[in-house]
Amino acid sequence: MSDAARRPIEPPVAEPPLQRLRARLHPESGAGGFSAIDGTVIFYTRIAALLRPETTVLDLGAGRGRAHVDDPVSFRRSLMDLRGRCAKVIGADPDPAVLANPSLDEAVVMPTPETVPLPDACVDLILADHVLEHVADPAAFAAECARLLRPGGWLCARTPNRWGLVATASRAIPARLHAAVLARAQPHRRAEDVFPTCYRLNTRRALARAFPERAWSHHVHGWNSEPAYAGRSALAWRAMQGLQALLPPAMDATLHVFLRRL
Numbered sequence: 001m002s003d004a005a006r007r008p009i010e011p012p013v014a015e016p017p018l019q020r021l022r023a024r025l026h027p028e029s030g031a032g033g034f035s036a037i038d039g040t041v042i043f044y045t046r047i048a049a050l051l052r053p054e055t056t057v058l059d060l061g062a063g064r065g066r067a068h069v070d071d072p073v074s075f076r077r078s079l080m081d082l083r084g085r086c087a088k089v090i091g092a093d094p095d096p097a098v099l100a101n102p103s104l105d106e107a108v109v110m111p112t113p114e115t116v117p118l119p120d121a122c123v124d125l126i127l128a129d130h131v132l133e134h135v136a137d138p139a140a141f142a143a144e145c146a147r148l149l150r151p152g153g154w155l156c157a158r159t160p161n162r163w164g165l166v167a168t169a170s171r172a173i174p175a176r177l178h179a180a181v182l183a184r185a186q187p188h189r190r191a192e193d194v195f196p197t198c199y200r201l202n203t204r205r206a207l208a209r210a211f212p213e214r215a216w217s218h219h220v221h222g223w224n225s226e227p228a229y230a231g232r233s234a235l236a237w238r239a240m241q242g243l244q245a246l247l248p249p250a251m252d253a254t255l256h257v258f259l260r261r262l
Contacts, residue, residue: 016072017232025237026226033073039225040071043129043158043256044079050125050154050258055086058123058148060116061131062091065101082127090123092116114140121150132159132257133167138201142210149261155211157257159202161222164253165244166229171199202255217260222252 019033026035034041051057059082068080081103082089091104098107108117114137126145135141145155160167201210204220211218227240244253 018228019072021232021234021237022226025234032075034076035226037223037225038076039158039223039254039256040076041079042223042225043156044076046256046258047082047125047127047156048079048085050156051082051086052124053085053087055124056122057082057086057089058116058118058126059089059091059104060126060128060145061093061134062098062101062104062107063093063095064097065091065103068103086125090118092118113137114144116144116148118148120147123148124150124153126153126155128155128157128159130158130160132157132201133162133197133199135201136198138206138210141201145211146215146261151261153261155216155257155259155261157255157259159255159257161252161255162199162203162206163251165240165247165251166227166253167199167202170197204255207255207257207259211259215262217262219258219260221256222249223254223256224252225254227253 019029022029022035026037029035029038068077071077071080083103083105088105089103091098091101091107092110093101093107094110094113096109098104098109101107110116113135126149149155160170162168200206207218207220224241224244227237227244230236230240
């Protein structure tokens with residue numbers, strides 16, 4: 001009898017409740033762990049299409065990087081980890097925790113939320129995943145992106161649409177209660193990953209003002225992924241998805257922002 005035959009069979013790892021709910025409502029997620037409307041897969045697949053071996057990436061607002069490591073779906077983890085598919089991944093964040101981010105080749109601490117201590121025209125792609133909703137000074141943020149990007153470079157951002165259901169509800173909740181509400185709606189999310197929101201740079205109009213078309217080529221589209229903020233209730237998920245399907249595109253839950261510096 002071979003050693004492999006003698007080895008006890010390990011029990012399967014239990015899926016997290018959110019994964020089980022996703023599998024129930026989106027059967028296709030049983031093949032690979034993600035649904036056909038998975039926003040992370042859609043967003044990072046488009047970023048992958050923009051990467052070249054010589055590309056230098058700046059992950060702006062990289063933080064601790066735990067989303068990359070903690071994601072239970074290996075395919076999503078591989079999509080979000082850009083290392084090895086480009087020349088370098090630099091992370092920048094005002095929080096010194098970025099220095100321990102495991103998904104970066106290099107990390108820098110930002111002295112202010114609008115200042116990145118890197119030279120002019122040093123990167124080819126800026127990634128800002130769930131960052132724009134926290135930007136307090138859109139003009140300063142846009143100017144810093146323009147300074148850092150080489151001509152032809154891309155700003156790739158994902159942000160809640162200000163006019164979407166989730167963002168509208170979030171603005172109606174006092175800031176002091178955000179962490180408590182998120183703890184109920186998304187119990188897997190850590191308190192240290194909840195930050196104040198401004199909602200000054202997450203509409204198409206705000207993007208057009210901050211990044212004028214004379215200097216930037218705009219490729220922005222809305223997206224409705226699984227309603228993770230609906231918690232673990234199948235009924236709530238179905239209700240949110242049904243309501244979202246009835247709303248106009250201007251109220252899509254998320255904006256996927258791709259801006260090219262001319």
